[in-house]
Amino acid sequence: MLYGEHSTDALMHITQRPELVFERGEGSWLHDHQGKSYLDFVQGWAVNCLGHCPPxxxxxxxxxxxxxxxxxxxxxxxxxxxxxxxxxxxxxxxxxxxxxxxxxxxxxxxxxxxxxxxxxxxxxxxxxxxxxxxxxxxxxxxxxxxxxxxxxxxxxxxxxxxxxxxxxxxxxxxxxxxxxxxxxxxxxxxxxxxxxxxxxxxxxxxxxxxxxxxxxxxxxxxxxxxxxxxxxxxxxxxxxxxxxxxxxxxxxxxxxxxxxxxxxxxxxxxxxxxxxxxxxxxxxxxxxxxxxxxLAPGFLDEVERLAAYLSERLRELAARHHLVGERGSGLLRALILDDERGPELVRRALQLAPQGLLLNSPRPNLLRFMPALNVSLAEIDLMIAHLDALLAR
Known part of the structure; x- marks a missing residue:
């Protein structure tokens, strides 16, 4: 893949990367070289605990x-x-x-x-x-x-x-x-x-x-x-x-x-x-x-509140689509599927338009969610809506 004057061929091949280059991020959102935005529920595998580029x-x-x-x-x-x-x-x-x-x-x-x-x-x-x-x-x-x-x-x-x-x-x-x-x-x-x-x-x-x-x-x-x-x-x-x-x-x-x-x-x-x-x-x-x-007063209490909300919304999704269920601790959660379509859901979520969704499937029968610890309720709802539509397909 060419990016400006440079080729991605110079990088050692250690994972299957999609043909996009992320150039900017803020909070729960990433933006690629073509201007497309992505709601990020991976956050570098639970790395960006405060989201992208927090002040x-x-x-x-x-x-x-x-x-x-x-x-x-x-x-x-x-x-x-x-x-x-x-x-x-x-x-x-x-x-x-x-x-x-x-x-x-x-x-x-x-x-x-x-x-x-x-x-x-x-x-x-x-x-x-x-x-x-x-x-x-x-x-x-x-x-x-x-x-x-x-x-x-x-x-x-x-x-x-x-x-x-x-x-x-x-x-x-x-x-x-x-x-x-x-x-x-x-x-x-x-x-x-x-x-x-x-x-x-x-x-x-x-x-x-x-x-x-x-x-x-x-x-x-x-x-x-x-x-x-x-x-x-x-x-x-x-x-x-x-x-x-x-x-x-x-x-x-x-x-x-x-x-x-x-x-x-x-x-x-x-x-x-x-x-x-x-x-x-x-x-x-x-x-x-x-x-x-x-450690700021109330921060961890808010994480627990957000975690309970994400868990509830995932359980609703599981019931609606007859999936196995959800599990996890805090804002490290999984939706357990009824088959092994996890990697395919990750691929299709990335391709959603006009905004993509970043998900992770460490096992083919489940999706893992690792949002920023300050993710908003609206962003959780948006992720659930996107995933609901993907599962309906």
């Missing part, structure tokens, strides 16, 4: 870019310190390591758990993860993931990730042995089909890991920073994990992630962990702006 992020980037961009992670900088302090003050964790992607944060969590196992569990290194889980695209995080076929894609895998059955505490207990150092899970399996962990399962998991003297790691790359209606999804169960990872929403659209841990688990020594861009002030200034907006 908080634009202002933070502009102000910080004129002061300091990257002095090196070997030195402190002001936004890094402020964001770490905000995260710890509003969670059960004591220390933060900043990274660039959720996969990098999860890789750091794996390393931290294994280092802790060397020091406290006679070299234990296995981390129990779950079928259908998704933790990233590095070799270790792909090995930790339970996505079908990934065990052969870049074989051999990194060893040490036995897979349990999600929401089945007995399957977890059966896998714990002398080499086990941790259990790692997503509070909602996003790529796996928007499947929430049951509250009692999370509580049982915390009791089990404490009784066995191993760590509990929550991967909140997709669920963290308000997505489920609380600042972090683990808070719904009233538990305190040992390690948490964040990505996506913490940066509101820029590359920022975080690894958080309780003091007793923080066993890295200089040289164990690092990264050229990690904790740079340009990105952490954005993180501060995002977190302050999410």
């Amino acid at each position: 908080e992020i634009v202002g933070a980037l502009t102000a910080q870019a004129g002061k300091l961009i990257n002095p090196s992670p070997a030195f402190y900088n002001a936004p890094m310190i402020e964001l770490a302090d905000l995260l710890c003050a509003n969670s059960c964790f004591d220390r933060v390591f900043f990274a660039n992607t959720g996969a990098e944060a999860n890789e750091g969590a794996i390393k931290l758990a294994r280092k802790w196992g060397q020091l406290h569990r006679q070299g234990a290194y296995e981390i129990v993860t779950f079928d259908h889980s998704f933790h990233g695209r590095t070799l270790a995080t792909m090995s930790a993931s339970g996505k079908a076929g990934w065990d052969r894609l870049f074989a051999p895998q990194v060893e040490g990730f036995p897979k349990a059955i999600y929401n089945d505490i007995g399957s977890v207990e059966a896998l714990i042995g002398p080499n086990t150092v941790a259990v790692m899970l997503e509070p909602v399996q996003g790529e796996g089909g928007v499947i929430p962990a049951e509250v009692e399962f999370l509580r049982a998991l915390r009791r089990l890991t404490e009784a066995r003297g191993i760590l509990l790691i929550v991967d909140e790359v997709q669920t963290g920073v308000g997505r489920t209606g609380k600042l972090f999804a683990y808070q719904h169960a009233g538990i305190e994990p040992d390690i948490m990872t964040l990505g996506k929403g913490i940066g509101g659209g820029v590359p920022l992630a975080a690894l958080l841990a309780r003091e007793a688990v923080c066993c890295f020594v200089p040289g164990d962990q690092g990264g050229t861009y990690n904790g740079n002030p340009l990105m952490t200034a954005v993180g501060v702006a995002v977190l302050r907006r999410i």
Whole structure:
């Protein structure tokens, strides 16, 4: 595809992209190179928690870019310190390591758990993860993931990730042995089909890991920073994990992630962990702006109100078209279809005229919805109307 004087052929082919180029975005809307507008209910896979180009992020980037961009992670900088302090003050964790992607944060969590196992569990290194889980695209995080076929894609895998059955505490207990150092899970399996962990399962998991003297790691790359209606999804169960990872929403659209841990688990020594861009002030200034907006009085209450409304409208849609139903947590929801037409609905939604609709189908039998956390009721209604018409066809 030609775009002006340039060809898209210069880009490595890693996904099937439609022949359009997005040039501008604001809030829940994107605009392509031909002037067509699209209502965005994907938001970069739950990345743009405040929508496209929110003034908080634009202002933070502009102000910080004129002061300091990257002095090196070997030195402190002001936004890094402020964001770490905000995260710890509003969670059960004591220390933060900043990274660039959720996969990098999860890789750091794996390393931290294994280092802790060397020091406290006679070299234990296995981390129990779950079928259908998704933790990233590095070799270790792909090995930790339970996505079908990934065990052969870049074989051999990194060893040490036995897979349990999600929401089945007995399957977890059966896998714990002398080499086990941790259990790692997503509070909602996003790529796996928007499947929430049951509250009692999370509580049982915390009791089990404490009784066995191993760590509990929550991967909140997709669920963290308000997505489920609380600042972090683990808070719904009233538990305190040992390690948490964040990505996506913490940066509101820029590359920022975080690894958080309780003091007793923080066993890295200089040289164990690092990264050229990690904790740079340009990105952490954005993180501060995002977190302050999410923590503003009433913001999370509004997320819960919007989530309840989206859930209700999806249930109405399911009943009207005789679909299976809907599920999810907060503004991370799925409509479960009665067949495998999800990818086709995504394609046809994109082609709607005069305005397109961006949807996502992580599994062929469902659609996933990840709107901005400040999406409007009118925008939810418009999405439902478009989807209603598509399903009627």
